[in-house]
Structures are given as C-alpha cells and as structure tokens.
Amino acid sequence: MPQNKKCYFGCFIDGPLHNFPKPQWHNVEKFRSWKFVLSEETQALADDVLKNQVRFCYRHFESFYQLPSKRLTANAIPTLNLSHRKNQCLKEKKEEHVKKTYKNKTKTIKEDKRKIIVIELD
DSSP: OOSOOOOTTOOOOOSOEEEOOOOSGGGHHHHHHHHHTSOHHHHTSOHHHHHHHOEEEGGGSOGGGBOTTSOBOTTOOOOSSOOHHHHHHHHHHHHHHHHHHHGGGEEEEEETTEEEEEEOOO
8 A cells, every 4th residue: 555645746635545446457547547647657556556655635526526425426537637738738638548448440520620520430
C-alpha cells in the first residue's frame, strides 16, 4: 500500500481518492482510458505501479460518474481538470486513440474549422 496518498494532479484532498482500475482483461479499455490522461513518463511505469500508486480525486470525474455513496460508476473515466499541458494535446491524443481503435472505420469531416470524427460501426 502506498504511503503517500495524494491525487495524481496534486489537488487539495477534501474527498475520496479513486484507485486506478485493475489492468485485467475485463478492465483493459477502462485501464487504457485512465492511463491516457497521465504524462508519458508516468504511462511508461508498470501497470501494477499505476494500479497501486496513482489516484484521482472526485474533481476529475463528471458528476454523472459519481454515485451518492461517493463511489464511481463502473464506466467512469477522468475527463475534468486535467493539467493544462495535458489538456492542450488531450484532444489530439483522443482523436488518434479513436482512429487507432476503429482503424479504417472512421471518417474525418470538417465543419466550421473544427475537426469532427464520425465513427461508423458495422
């Protein structure tokens, strides 16, 4: 058990900390989604290290992911208040992640100078 419990993003702790999901087969996508918001240096750490040492506070989850018991829903993904540097490239990384995940099943459409990805599922 880690001795230094704190939010990965350095937040003041006034609520529960949420552990990283286990990197097991049924949690692989959730684990990858959580790992995606980490710095490249932290992403390079072993999965067990992430599971045992990285924690996020409630400030990084949309309210619909938070239950009244202060636990998270099974599909919760950190999307809020990510560090400024990470936010700059997060949109681009998400776009790359979607393209890699769905390979040739994506189309890019340009509207109003914004890039929108449309996912076509068979």
